[in-house]
Amino acid sequence: MEAATFSAARPQMRFSVSNHKLSWPRAKSMSVSCHSNGELPNFDKPPSQALGVLSSCSADKSIAISGGLYLLSPAQKRNPAGQTFCAASAAGYTHVENLVESHTDTTEDRVGVLLLNLGGPETLHDVQPFLFNLFADPDIIRLPRLFRFLQRPLAQLISVLRAPKSKEGYAAIGGGSPLRKITDEQADAIKMALEAKGMPVNVYVGMRYWYPFTEEAIHQIKRDRITRLVVLPLYPQFSISTTGSSLRVLQNIFSEDAYLSRLPVSIIQSWYQREGYIKAMADLIRKELEQFTKPEEVMIFFSAHGVPVSYVEDAGDPYKDQMEECIYLIMQELKARGFDNDHTLAYQSRVGPVKWLKPYTDEVLVELGQKGVKSLLAVPVSFVSEHIETLEEIDMEYKHLALESGIENWGRVPALGCTSTFITDLADAVIEALPSAKAIYTSKSTSQEADYDPLSYAIKMFFGSILAFVLLLSPKMILAFRNHVF
Numbered sequence: 399m400e401a402a403t404f405s406a407a408r409p410q411m412r413f414s415v416s417n418h419k420l421s422w423p424r425a426k427s428m429s430v431s432c433h434s435n436g437e438l439p440n441f442d443k444p445p446s447q448a449l450g451v452l453s454s455c456s457a458d459k460s461i462a463i464s465g466g467l468y469l470l471s472p473a474q475k476r477n478p479a480g481q482t483f484c485a486a487s488a489a490g491y492t493h494v495e496n497l498v499e500s501h502t503d504t505t506e507d508r509v510g511v512l513l514l515n516l517g518g519p520e521t522l523h524d525v526q527p528f529l530f531n532l533f534a535d536p537d538i539i540r541l542p543r544l545f546r547f548l549q550r551p552l553a554q555l556i557s558v559l560r561a562p563k564s565k566e567g568y569a570a571i572g573g574g575s576p577l578r579k580i581t582d583e584q585a586d587a588i589k590m591a592l593e594a595k596g597m598p599v600n601v602y603v604g605m606r607y608w609y610p611f612t613e614e615a616i617h618q619i620k621r622d623r624i625t626r627l628v629v630l631p632l633y634p635q636f637s638i639s640t641t642g643s644s645l646r647v648l649q650n651i652f653s654e655d656a657y658l659s660r661l662p663v664s665i666i667q668s669w670y671q672r673e674g675y676i677k678a679m680a681d682l683i684r685k686e687l688e689q690f691t692k693p694e695e696v697m698i699f700f701s702a703h704g705v706p707v708s709y710v711e712d713a714g715d716p717y718k719d720q721m722e723e724c725i726y727l728i729m730q731e732l733k734a735r736g737f738d739n740d741h742t743l744a745y746q747s748r749v750g751p752v753k754w755l756k757p758y759t760d761e762v763l764v765e766l767g768q769k770g771v772k773s774l775l776a777v778p779v780s781f782v783s784e785h786i787e788t789l790e791e792i793d794m795e796y797k798h799l800a801l802e803s804g805i806e807n808w809g810r811v812p813a814l815g816c817t818s819t820f821i822t823d824l825a826d827a828v829i830e831a832l833p834s835a836k837a838i839y840t841s842k843s844t845s846q847e848a849d850y851d852p853l854s855y856a857i858k859m860f861f862g863s864i865l866a867f868v869l870l871l872s873p874k875m876i877l878a879f880r881n882h883v884f
């Protein structure tokens with residue numbers, strides 16, 4: 399097994415970021431190329447300030463890259479084609495081989511589109527290691543720098559505590575997440591839509607916490623000798639915890655690789671304001687509204703995945719603003735079509751003992767029932783595919799709660815999936831972003847020494863685990879982890 403080969407150098411690099419906005423009072427059009435002059439990456443800032451600036455951060459990369467691989471058996475480290483995609487060191491560090499060291503101007507143009515998504519466990523057996531990968535992500539559990547060495551022991555502990563509740567949820571939706579299958583279908587549909595528009599592309603799927611991992615997708619991009627790349631996260635709104643986290647993985651891989659650092663790349667950081675997406679959402683809502691006997695009396699209930707309040711208030715996550723803007727645009731579109739329904743936004747799926755964005759979906763449902771609302775249409779607004787949060791949490795838990803609280807007529811808008819207006823719009827987003835793809839310039843470091851010392855790592859793991867157990871094994875914490883919190 400190889401030890402880590404990360405250098406502590408901070409390369410200079412440049413990513414191109416596209417952001418296409420519709421009319422919204424607070425929205426500004428943006429299409430920028432950001433430059434980094436060796437500053438540390440700052441996903442703690444809104445993307446307008448921080449995204450597109452991808453430079454190396456040695457403190458984070460061991461966690462971010464290895465997070466996806468820890469606990470996997472050698473067999474699991476292979477993609478379905480049987481190729482080893484990353485070699486994990488004893489410490490869980492990864493090293494992406496330099497398969498292609500350079501591409502020249504004479505190379506034929508081969509466009510790649512990299513879809514980023516969260517990933518989900520495919521079987522119940524995958525649930526705990528999937529949860530480990532999620533909680534080992536420093537963009538999901540944000541520990542102060544001093545306590546970063548606790549990230550992995552904490553992730554281990556929390557994933558074990560959370561696994562039984564998660565397994566129940568996945569068991570209820572057929573024993574695993576449908577996210578991989580749906581994302582693959584979306585990838586095929588985007589490829590076909592782009593081909594139909596005269597742009598042949600290879601589309602890759604890179605998941606953050608389960609197969610196919612982002613590292614695998616990048617490996618394949620290198621094998622295919624892609625010459626221009628568009629990165630398209632499948633999250634309409636940007637959050638540090640979703641798109642930000644996946645971009646951090648890319649940042650870590652790209653900063654270490656000669657080929658990737660020269661590859662022209664364009665990142666579409668968010669697309670909640672795109673006309674095609676807004677119209678596709680309005681189409682789905684209209685269709686479901688018309689299923690009710692009295693559509694005009696239905697309250698449209700937008701339910702978004704929450705994030706901890708500290709992300710928005712302390713770290714400047716634009717997620718909440720973008721969510722509100724997105725809902726404003728959807729409602730404007732519905733109004734233009736003659737639908738003047740009441741609507742509300744609440745946040746679901748909170749986990750852990752911290753404050754999350756309010757209002758909480760479960761609390762609002764009860765309040766609405768008490769206020770006499772009789773018909774309600776739930777709209778999952780932060781996802782574009784069905785998964786545990788829609789199929790189990792909304793369709794089972796929230797529906798049950800709503801009916802119990804006095805709501806009589808319940809409906810739910812399906813996730814966009816492969817809806818043709820939506821896929822066409824994503825294809826357009828790729829076409830629009832491609833011209834601004836820019837190479838990432840990096841001053842490749844000559845020093846390849848690893849910042850990994852097995853003894854100090856073992857000592858930290860040992861004491862960290864003890865501390866984590868002492869801190870976390872209070873009855874209140876365990877309860878928080880086991881139930882809807884963690």
Ligand SMILES: C=CC1=C(C)c2cc3[nH]c(cc4nc(cc5[nH]c(cc1n2)c(C)c5CCC(=O)O)C(CCC(=O)O)=C4C)c(C)c3C=C
Pocket residue numbers: 516517518519529532537538539560563564575576577633637639640703704705706749780781784785786787884
């Ligand atoms: C916009 C989408 C999402 C945000 C923001 C987000 C933040 C976030 N999530 C957790 C913890 C968990 N998320 C889990 C599943 C899950 N999360 C999203 C999307 C967002 N998460 C999706 C699409 C899924 C489902 C994946 C699938 O299996 O299909 C889970 C596991 C399920 C469970 O046990 O409830 C956890 C845990 C945190 C802590 C967080 C922000 C900090």
Ligand SMILES: [Fe+2]
Pocket residue numbers: 703747
């Ligand atoms: Fe989540």
